[in-house]
Amino acid sequence: MRLMERYDAVVVGAGPAGSTFAKIAAEGGMEVLLLDKKKEIGSPVRCGEGIGDAWVSRVWPQGIPSACIGARISGAIVFAPNGKSLCIRASHTTGFVLERKIFDKYLAVEAAKAGAHVLARTMATSLIKEDGRFTGMRLKHMEEEFEVKTDLIVSAEGMEARIAREAGFQSLATLYDVDTCVEYEMADLPCEDLIELYFGSIAPRGYAWVFPKGNQLANVGIGVGGLTGANPKKLLDSFIEKNERFRKAEVIEVKGGVISVGEPVKEKVKDNLMVIGTAAHLVDPTHGGGIGLAMESGIIAGRVAVKAFQKKDFSKKHLMHYEMAWDAREGNKLEKRLLLRKVLEKLNDDDYSNIIGEISADDLQKVLDGNYKSVVAKVLLKHPSLLKVLSALL
Amino acid sequence: MSEIEKFRLDERKCIYCGGCVSVCPVLAITLEETRIICDQKKCTRCRACEKVCPLKAITII
């Protein structure tokens, strides 16, 4: 395989984070190598594929090709254990359920068109350190092994984060701070244009979801807290069995995975190194969504990398601008979401039913926007016994 | 000397999601496409992978 001996940046992982970074860096004139160990970028999928409209328009203001979109979504419906539900619906598109096999490939193609070198079926196996500095990486492409030199190593490895951890980043996921998930893509399952979320003991510390993908397809999954010991496959099978509407639905694909719902990795840069996307645990802790955050971190880190390239300074001190810009932009929001997750995980079935029975769609929107106080006050008025659990949000 | 088997994978259940890789504190596990490979020598039997595996395909012995 034709590879150069050195690159300005080597990006490990061609998911939403890595491909977005590679595009920005290549546009900035950098010689970039984007590699992924998968033989086909985008496949297999380990994702519910849902993303808010705001992310897509922020990162791709010109829009994304319709082939990347399974379905357009106009809201969400949340189910309590007692069957009560709460629906927020808009008259416009509020989100998408993507077709990530196509979307991820599209992002890699965009990176290639911007001038990045892309190579699938190529695994980064270890780092090269010289005189105390990371200067390159060992790669394996099929039966061939290579060494490449680079000024900048970018870990966009997703949850596995082996290279990031080898470099000393705190990207190890602990059981308490992950959800473990199983998901079926199901056909012949009519749905509205809403994402559905089911809370309570059907999914300990997590939730069950139905994300419609259009053409009567949907991702139907369950995630549970990593420490709960719950078996997501068994729970998913029983969720499907107990619900009449899945009677005719067929399983087209079995997916699964583990996702961080904890705190972002604090240190995201070192000399000649950056860690972006889910490898840095940049995931929303309340629902495990990380596609948008991955792309955003790719953009922010990419811009900083281009500046570093122009100044020929890939020191931690300079790359630090990525970490600072990230923290300023998303740090607070993610902290608030983590707080919410830690409250939600204490609720039992009755609590969920009481809360969902009490609040309105507007209240739910407030909670999603991070304005907890007035909603908590309203719930406490009717259910004062929840004070102990909910007080953290006041 | 033959290696002691600590990490056992039921390949009938594994969907190679790599979840086990992400929680292994000693980087003993790698995912290569559809193969999960465990360096038995590195494994400390902490059982994080066994717990987190969504398909319950792993047994630590």
Ligand SMILES: Cc1cc2nc3c(=O)[nH]c(=O)nc-3n(C[C@H](O)[C@H](O)[C@H](O)COP(=O)(O)OP(=O)(O)OC[C@H]3O[C@@H](n4cnc5c(N)ncnc54)[C@H](O)[C@@H]3O)c2cc1C
């Ligand atoms: C079951 C499940 C459901 C989810 N649902 C949603 C959802 O509905 N919406 C949402 O926004 N998020 C969801 N997420 C999270 C989302 O999938 C991730 O946050 C997102 O994919 C992160 O993007 P990324 O680019 O950081 O990493 P990834 O998409 O994980 O990409 C990392 C890439 O790096 C490659 N790689 C890793 N190590 C190496 C190596 N050493 N050498 C070469 N290549 C390597 C991998 O092959 C992979 O392609 C879900 C996650 C799970 C597990």
